[in-house]
Amino acid sequence: MQADDLLHALHTRRILAIVRGDDPAAALDTVLALFASGIDVVEVSLTTTDALAVLARARAVLGPSAALGAGTLVTAADVRAAARAGAAFAVTPGVTRAVAEARALGMPVLAGAVTPTEVALALTEGATAVKLFPASLGGPGLLRALRDPFPTTPFVPVGGIDAESARAFLAAGALAVGVGGPLIGTAAHTGGDTRLPARIAAFRALAQETPCPTS
Template sequence: MQPTDLLAALRTRRLVAIVRGSDAEAALDTVLTLAREGVDLIEVSLSGRDAPGVIKRARAALGPDALLGAGTVVTVEDARLAAEAGASYVVTPAVTEAVAASRARGLPVLAGAMTPTEVAAALAMDATAVKLFPAGPGGVELLRALRGPFPDVPFVPVGGVDAVSARAYLAAGALAVGVGSPLVGRAADGDASGLHERITAFRTLGEVAP
């Protein structure tokens, strides 16, 4: 995947589903369910059990064009694991060595940042987009404040984003949002109750105009 491909996917889908689970089989089932039900821009967090294995198996099941990424990529080793598992892109929680390491492997990067200094550092390391994280404490006002000095930066708020605030972030200029438990719930831990209903609530984000 090229950086322009990731940006296009974010602009079209408006939603990155974040899967992090203690049960690798349940995490894989969650990824496949999300993709099957139309939420197909998916990040599998490396903090979950056997996350590289989940990514590898999901890639085999969904095919080479699936929009499947690795999240919580912090170190150079994490970047290697993500690439070897078949991730199309990586997501970091902060501006770390993993940003440059992932870009060196040809992977687009959604780099975590919260302050103007961190945003500038992410751009200097050739991040494809900026994951505004954690978005919850600053909310929509933080996004608006950062878009003042960085009007052309593609921001993706993550952390504390639910179905209501997601639309507020998109209306305030976010390219997309990243959502974990408000969408996935405990499905990746083995309890998939309510997953279909939550997917339905979030799936219409793709209809929100950029």
């Protein structure tokens, strides 16, 4: 996956689904259900039990073109392991060694940042987009403030994003929003979650309400 491919996918879908859980089989089922239902930009967090195996199995089912990435990448070793497992893009919680390693491997990367200094550093390190994290710290007001000095930077707020705040962040100019628990629920945990299809439908409808920013 090239950087432009990831940006286009985020621009089109507006939702980055974040899967984390304690049951590898349930996590795999969740990833596949998301793709099958039209939320097809998905991050599997390395905090998921057997996350690399989940990535590899999902990649085998979904094929090489699926926008399937790995998140919570902190070290260069994390990035290399995720790439071997089939991750097409990298997501980091901050500007760590993982950002430079992802760029060295040719992987698009969403680098975590929350201050102007961190945003500037993420861009200097070659981030494809900035993961505004934790987005709940400053809310949509922080995003609007950051877009003044960084008007062309693609921002993807992550952290504490529910349906209400997702709508507000998208209206404030986010390229997309990263959503974990409020979308996934307990689907990736033992026992699953029968309400996942309804939440997928709700978030897909929400994402279509707000036109994507052009700058």
